Amino acid sequence: MFASMNQTQKLVAFGVCALLALGLPLFVQYLDVGNGPIRIMAVALLYVMLALGLNIVVGYAGLLDLGYVAFYAVGAYMFALLASPHLMENFESIAAAFPNGMHSPLWLVIPLGAGLAALAGVVLGAPTLKLRGDYLAIVTLGFGEIIRVFLNNMEHPVNVTNGPRGIGTIDPITMFGHPLSQRIELGDSSLFGKTWEAVSIPGVTQYYWLFLILVVLSVLISWRLENSRIGRAWMAIREDEIAAKAMGINTRNLKLLAFGMGATFGGVAGAMFAGFQGFVSPESFSLQESVMIVAMVVLGGMGHLPGVILGALLLAALPEVLRYVAGDVQNLTGGRIDASILRQMLIALAMITIMLVRPRGLWPSPEHGKAAPVKGEAA
Numbered sequence: 001m002f003a004s005m006n007q008t009q010k011l012v013a014f015g016v017c018a019l020l021a022l023g024l025p026l027f028v029q030y031l032d033v034g035n036g037p038i039r040i041m042a043v044a045l046l047y048v049m050l051a052l053g054l055n056i057v058v059g060y061a062g063l064l065d066l067g068y069v070a071f072y073a074v075g076a077y078m079f080a081l082l083a084s085p086h087l088m089e090n091f092e093s094i095a096a097a098f099p100n101g102m103h104s105p106l107w108l109v110i111p112l113g114a115g116l117a118a119l120a121g122v123v124l125g126a127p128t129l130k131l132r133g134d135y136l137a138i139v140t141l142g143f144g145e146i147i148r149v150f151l152n153n154m155e156h157p158v159n160v161t162n163g164p165r166g167i168g169t170i171d172p173i174t175m176f177g178h179p180l181s182q183r184i185e186l187g188d189s190s191l192f193g194k195t196w197e198a199v200s201i202p203g204v205t206q207y208y209w210l211f212l213i214l215v216v217l218s219v220l221i222s223w224r225l226e227n228s229r230i231g232r233a234w235m236a237i238r239e240d241e242i243a244a245k246a247m248g249i250n251t252r253n254l255k256l257l258a259f260g261m262g263a264t265f266g267g268v269a270g271a272m273f274a275g276f277q278g279f280v281s282p283e284s285f286s287l288q289e290s291v292m293i294v295a296m297v298v299l300g301g302m303g304h305l306p307g308v309i310l311g312a313l314l315l316a317a318l319p320e321v322l323r324y325v326a327g328d329v330q331n332l333t334g335g336r337i338d339a340s341i342l343r344q345m346l347i348a349l350a351m352i353t354i355m356l357v358r359p360r361g362l363w364p365s366p367e368h369g370k371a372a373p374v375k376g377e378a379a
Contacts, residue, residue, distance in 0.1 A: 053265025075270025117267025
């Protein structure tokens with residue numbers, strides 16, 4: 001049904017879904033089940049941003065990137081250094097320049113995180129322009145591990161990242177002077193002749209709304225790229241790079257652009273993650289995270305925005321949902337199987353089952369993989 005819609009209808013459907021997602025935390029709050037489900041949804045939105053960024057590299061340009069979590073780490077540590085007392089405690093010159101501390105506003109954090117991650121994407125893409133397939137995957141995997149090791153060891157002789165201990169006491173994200181971690185209390189009000197009771201909006205809901213706005217912007221940017229000349233050139237490179245080069249497409253510049261554009265999403269998501277968690281460490285940016293983000297894109301449907309969003313939401317929420325199931329299953333086995341290991345096994349079984357049933361993804365692109373119409377046949 002979605003494939004038969006025109007562009008306007010798709011935008012309307014997307015807008016309706018965004019409005020429903022906007023009111024979802026209020027519905028959860030009305031059910032009085034705590035802030036846990038809202039926190040899971042907020043983290044899932046961050047993974048949606050990561051999957052959308054990787055989809056540009058893998059889904060559109062066909063470049064297998066196993067080190068995408070490095071851009072996530074760049075954005076997270078950028079915000080952690082600019083919004084925590086770590087630099088002031090270790091560098092006297094910075095402490096003298098900012099006696100009241102470095103409290104970076106949101107309007108600076110987002111473009112700076114996107115810019116630094118884009119630069120890292122170009123640095124990664126430049127030496128890999130002639131690599132394809134497995135060789136490209138190995139090089140990008142190595143790049144991701146280099147960034148993690150770099151963050152883990154930049155404690156001596158100059159303490160920049162605080163090593164494996166990570167950076168804490170990070171300022172919450174602030175909008176218009178209001179920290180999103182602080183609860184908003186809306187008092188009793190009279191509207192339309194009716195008295196409305198006081199409403200309390202917790203900090204996790206405010207973060208959820210901010211992440212939702214960023215996801216909506218990311219989807220619109222990805223959708224515009226997909227239907228642009230650049231997006232079609234990426235898809236031509238994905239299908240046959242030699243043929244694309246023969247048609248006059250500058251594959252070198254377009255590959256670099258794909259790495260840079262995809263990395264910006266990861267940088268912004270990393271900055272939001274640092275502000276949301278209040279703490280970052282190298283353990284959060286392991287190879288397993290990169291593999292999970294790639295799995296989101298592949299599981300949902302490479303190159304198809306609704307599929308990528310669906311895959312990201314499922315794989316981001318599934319591990320947290322299975323926490324409530326794994327404990328009961330562990331009790332059935334008499335405690336012989338560890339709950340965390342059992343949870344990972346259930347996730348793996350779910351992924352294997354889905355890929356066996358839907359090898360092209362849960363929601364693949366209707367155009368991807370179709371052969372060109374033969375002359376004389378209907379298109």
